[in-house]
Amino acid sequence: MSPPFEPGMVSALAVDVFGTTVDWRTGVADQVTDIAARYGVELDGGAFADAWRDRYLPAMARVNRGERDWVYLDTLHRESLEELLHIHGVADAFDEEARHRLVRAWHHLPAWDDAVEGLARLRRHYIVAAVSNGGFALLTRLVKAAGLPFDCIISAELARAYKPHPRAYQTVAALLDTPPPRVLMVACHTWDIDGARQAGFGTAFLHRPREKGPHRPADQASDTSSDLTVTGFDELADLLHP
């Protein structure tokens, strides 16, 4: 039996990025619509973003199961993009430059409204690390463009394993030189919370009702078991440092 969670135990926050900190769905949908329009193609950016993201978990799982070697998230995005362009019958309309720009859409995404200020408040009390399956370079550019005040960036690339693989979380605790129970994982995906809990981290489920856009239900706190449940970084800061 692990001891009950106490906010006072926490010394570092491991904060997920896509969905938790930035609104990937709006950001990707808008950029897809925009790039498609410039190439004279009418495309529902939102539906395209959804289908693209749907391919993300199974693609990562193949890497984690060892069915293929480590590859960058950019590479996974590029592969699933090729599939999607064929499915939509628009493969001929997009040249190499357009495909490159579409993949790079994932490098520039808007922060959720509460993220910049909430993280800045949390950073006064804790080491606050961005912990994501994005590549190190992608995350560095994304975090910079969105003005997110992280203390450091820890990419799955450093573990050569994607969350929710245990090695992804163990690498975070090792790099921060902090025991897992003193690291609080903050994430809006139940699979990430589950992975972190199994690695011995504290967990805060952050509910993002619009994370998957207006037509799909977001992950729910009731589908996982977390030490804390909050609706934003401001609420998390209130809870940890009232």
Next chain:
Amino acid sequence: MSPPFEPGMVSALAVDVFGTTVDWRTGVADQVTDIAARYGVELDGGAFADAWRDRYLPAMARVNRGERDWVYLDTLHRESLEELLHIHGVADAFDEEARHRLVRAWHHLPAWDDAVEGLARLRRHYIVAAVSNGGFALLTRLVKAAGLPFDCIISAELARAYKPHPRAYQTVAALLDTPPPRVLMVACHTWDIDGARQAGFGTAFLHRPREKGPHRPADQASDTSSDLTVTGFDELADLLHP
């Protein structure tokens, strides 16, 4: 023959930390003097800091030559601390807690006057990475405590090789997904500039006359060959973005 250096080529700065960005010598000397005094020992903190740092390059070189496995900078500092306490005949005066605090002195060091503002200016135009032989956790805490506005932290720990080993620089270029000639190494040590140049980086020697304290000469631009020579981050920002 590599093409002549052009500031316009640069897209990322790899910035050394100890000596270049923070004044390790004053920081360590003050903390050693202070901790020693609390334990009733009179110790010349400056001379102690010098002797401690003298053991740093040979200790790292043994790791880089493969004579021992990778170890943290904290571990190297602890080992050389034990030696020094014996040499000074004060080993009995310092308990485990004191030794721990002495090693952690390297985690909290003052930034040079020009560093915070100069880095903030450079960060508007470039990815600015802290690139140091310190461990990832050490660097994260040091950078946070000193308020240094880096975009990301790249520790030698990620390469499992210390600068000036080529792998330490290659890892920086790979993680930033940036070709070596587009990365500018900024450092006050000629051995770091030499290592970066050999790895194909652009180089800016930053002269810190007081880096080794008042009694020892600092590294000189004339002892290396660098693309740029500056006296502070403000001058570097003026030069790259007049």
